[in-house]
Amino acid sequence: MRPFTKHTGLAAPLDLANVDTDMIIPKQFLKSIKRTGFGKNLFDELRYEDEGQPDQECTGRPVREDFVLNMPRYQGASVLLARQNFGCGSSREHAPWALDDYGFRSVIAPSFADIFYNNCFKNGLLPIVLAPEEVDQLFAEVAAKEGAEVVVDLEAQTVTSPSGEVFEFLVDTFRKHCLLNGLDDIGLTLQQEDSIHRFEEKRMAAAPWLFLSREQ
Amino acid sequence: MSGKTLYDKLWDSHLVQQRDDGSALIYIDLQLLHEVTSPQAFEGLRLAGRKPWRVSSSLATPDHNVPTTQKERVDGVNGIEDPVSKIQVTTLDDNCNEFGITEFNMKDIRQGIVHVVGPEQGATLPGMTVVCGDSHTSTHGAFGALAHGIGTSEVEHVLATQCLVQKKSRNMLVRVDGELSPWVSAKDVVLAIIGAIGTAGGTGYAIEFGGTGIQSLSMEGRMTVCNMAIEAGARVGLIAVDDTTIDYVKGRPYAPKGAHWDMAVEAWRDLVSDKDAQFDEVVVLKSEDIKPQVTWGTSPEMVIAIDEPIPRAEDQTDPVKKEGYARAWKYMGLEGKTTLADVTLDRVFIGSCTNSRIEDLRIAADVVKGRKVASSLKQAIVVPGSGLVKAQAEKEGLHTIFEAAGLEWREPGCSMCLAMNADKLGAGEHCASTSNRNFEGRQGFGGRTHLVSPAMAAAAAIAGHFVDVSEFVKH
Numbered sequence: 127m128r129p130f131t132k133h134t135g136l137a138a139p140l141d142l143a144n145v146d147t148d149m150i151i152p153k154q155f156l157k158s159i160k161r162t163g164f165g166k167n168l169f170d171e172l173r174y175e176d177e178g179q180p181d182q183e184c185t186g187r188p189v190r191e192d193f194v195l196n197m198p199r200y201q202g203a204s205v206l207l208a209r210q211n212f213g214c215g216s217s218r219e220h221a222p223w224a225l226d227d228y229g230f231r232s233v234i235a236p237s238f239a240d241i242f243y244n245n246c247f248k249n250g251l252l253p254i255v256l257a258p259e260e261v262d263q264l265f266a267e268v269a270a271k272e273g274a275e276v277v278v279d280l281e282a283q284t285v286t287s288p289s290g291e292v293f294e295f296l297v298d299t300f301r302k303h304c305l306l307n308g309l310d311d312i313g314l315t316l317q318q319e320d321s322i323h324r325f326e327e328k329r330m331a332a333a334p335w336l337f338l339s340r341e342q
Numbered sequence: 343m344s345g346k347t348l349y350d351k352l353w354d355s356h357l358v359q360q361r362d363d364g365s366a367l368i369y370i371d372l373q374l375l376h377e378v379t380s381p382q383a384f385e386g387l388r389l390a391g392r393k394p395w396r397v398s399s400s401l402a403t404p405d406h407n408v409p410t411t412q413k414e415r416v417d418g419v420n421g422i423e424d425p426v427s428k429i430q431v432t433t434l435d436d437n438c439n440e441f442g443i444t445e446f447n448m449k450d451i452r453q454g455i456v457h458v459v460g461p462e463q464g465a466t467l468p469g470m471t472v473v474c475g476d477s478h479t480s481t482h483g484a485f486g487a488l489a490h491g492i493g494t495s496e497v498e499h500v501l502a503t504q505c506l507v508q509k510k511s512r513n514m515l516v517r518v519d520g521e522l523s524p525w526v527s528a529k530d531v532v533l534a535i536i537g538a539i540g541t542a543g544g545t546g547y548a549i550e551f552g553g554t555g556i557q558s559l560s561m562e563g564r565m566t567v568c569n570m571a572i573e574a575g576a577r578v579g580l581i582a583v584d585d586t587t588i589d590y591v592k593g594r595p596y597a598p599k600g601a602h603w604d605m606a607v608e609a610w611r612d613l614v615s616d617k618d619a620q621f622d623e624v625v626v627l628k629s630e631d632i633k634p635q636v637t638w639g640t641s642p643e644m645v646i647a648i649d650e651p652i653p654r655a656e657d658q659t660d661p662v663k664k665e666g667y668a669r670a671w672k673y674m675g676l677e678g679k680t681t682l683a684d685v686t687l688d689r690v691f692i693g694s695c696t697n698s699r700i701e702d703l704r705i706a707a708d709v710v711k712g713r714k715v716a717s718s719l720k721q722a723i724v725v726p727g728s729g730l731v732k733a734q735a736e737k738e739g740l741h742t743i744f745e746a747a748g749l750e751w752r753e754p755g756c757s758m759c760l761a762m763n764a765d766k767l768g769a770g771e772h773c774a775s776t777s778n779r780n781f782e783g784r785q786g787f788g789g790r791t792h793l794v795s796p797a798m799a800a801a802a803a804i805a806g807h808f809v810d811v812s813e814f815v816k817h
């Protein structure tokens with residue numbers, strides 16, 4: 127996984143509450159068996175006028191001019207400002223894959239849905255929860271000045287607004303450690319192999335019916 | 343010290359290691375796999391040279407993008423016309439073969455929607471931890487199991503380590519008190535709950551559903567309720583174990599037998615919240631207040647009873663809600679309409695992991711029996727949740743009732759719930775759907791979904807618009 131330490135980037139404001147993962151990446155694109163290539167279909171239905179198809183070339187498709195990611199001033203954005211309950215609905219990890227593939231490194235919102243929040247950390251994408259009034263302020267500052275950049279510092283757990291105001295955020299120690307160092311958490315868990323084996327033996331004694339092989 | 347909730351008990355009995363920062367390593371008993379969220383996980387295993395920790399803990403079946411017409415199903419995976427879908431289903435078959443995982447493939451009568459198949463086979467058992475790369479895994483909580491959806495990286499993590507890194511959720515109790523009215527189903531109950539607490543109301547919580555209104559539900563009804571816990575923001579929905587649970591599990595193919603059965607039942611009897619358990623949040627609904635529900639907007643919380651007027655954006659005080667309502671009104675094409683009876687329906691879908699089990703099909707058949715679907719309808723389809731549900735329905739003659747009424751009888755799969763296969767809505771079309779999400783575009787680009795119970799969907803199919811099924815059946 128690509129590490130995340132400190133990132134300075136153009137922020138794009140997506141002023142919509144309850145953005146679900148169907149919206150982030152519609153179902154027809156989930157047929158892929160790869161982890162990459164979803165960026166061109168990120169927010170497909172909000173971004174384009176027509177219905178997108180898998181493997182379709184997207185340059186030349188009619189775009190919705192009023193959608194934030196289609197506005198010239200937000201081209202190259204790498205920090206997404208969002209509203210409450212971002213990422214609700216389906217557990218599809220294709221949602222963070224699409225955000226990452228598009229070029230986003232961080233999403234800032236007043237709240238996230240649990241599964242989406244979890245999935246982001248597995249992909250070097252940092253979801254940040256700030257207080258609603260802090261998010262409001264970021265939206266206002268970003269709207270006020272074209273090219274406004276925000277600084278996300280994971281080590282310090284701060285977001286610096288375009289005007290220089292600093293907001294602190296919380297993140298679990300373990301997740302922070304993995305993200306800062308780009309660690310594969312499967313490898314880390316496997317370091318606990320003995321504990322898992324010990325637990326499994328105990329569980330096997332208590333609930334042996336859970337350990338029978340499945341006859342076809 | 344206060345007692346433990348059911349969630350606390352399940353958590354504690356699966357705790358491998360507690361970490362200082364509050365996260366923990368949790369042991370997983372069962373992982374269900376399907377074609378959409380597993381290929382990248384298997385690929386990850388291969389790239390790292392890893393093997394599944396314990397293959398017998400996994401069970402796989404393709405469901406999300408399998409076709410549901412007879413024509414495309416006679417030849418199994420080879421019959422899938424969409425080449426991209428075909429690759430995905432074939433990839434699941436190949437991965438299961440390579441790693442030795444039991445799979446009910448498209449030719450197997452046990453194939454179906456993972457959340458129908460697991461319980462049906464007795465693969466889902468009380469006291470288990472169950473995960474799947476699908477948010478509706480909360481369904482299995484109906485068995486007093488700790489079950490939730492995970493992402494693909496976590497699917498790979500569970501395959502490789504049998505564990506998941508988790509942070510404990512807070513406890514919420516949603517109590518439904520009193521006897522439900524006739525024709526008010528589990529679906530109406532859960533939609534009413536989501537309407538009450540909102541789509542983010544359960545975020546960060548494990549919700550236990552209790553009270554007499556829940557206890558009186560069958561296992562299938564309980565699965566419907568837990569299925570939609572995620573639509574209230576909670577990854578986990580739970581219902582305490584009782585005789586209904588144990589009677590349902592008994593005799594199923596993967597259920598314990600003989601001495602194991604007795605031992606299991608003894609352990610399962612403890613899968614209830616202690617009397618003095620403390621919940622962080624308690625919500626109470628009265629059964630008598632719950633009427634047949636219909637969603638009007640683009641979020642499951644945008645739901646009303648059938649006899650209520652559609653709420654208007656201008657009447658909302660919260661600015662976020664006001665904007666959300668205005669957007670939903672526009673998307674759903676509700677201008678000029680007062681109630682949901684004013685909406686002319688284009689399609690009806692009876693199916694999905696929420697409502698495709700035998701009891702759902704029986705009640706829908708009961709409503710349409712001897713009647714004909716409205717001529718204004720373009721299509722009404724019934725998609726059973728598994729091959730075995732289909733076989734049972736056919737044994738009972740339900741398929742002939744549906745077909746005589748003008749509904750199409752299909753092969754099992756997720757189908758029009760998420761429209762990854764050919765079953766989808768056209769732009770602007772309204773659908774009465776027994777599924778779980780009414781998001782923009784969910785059932786097809788520009789499609790307009792209204793979530794309802796199977797009885798309400800069946801009545802709507804006949805009337806061509808929404809009606810109160812409890813009134814409808816009197817005529």
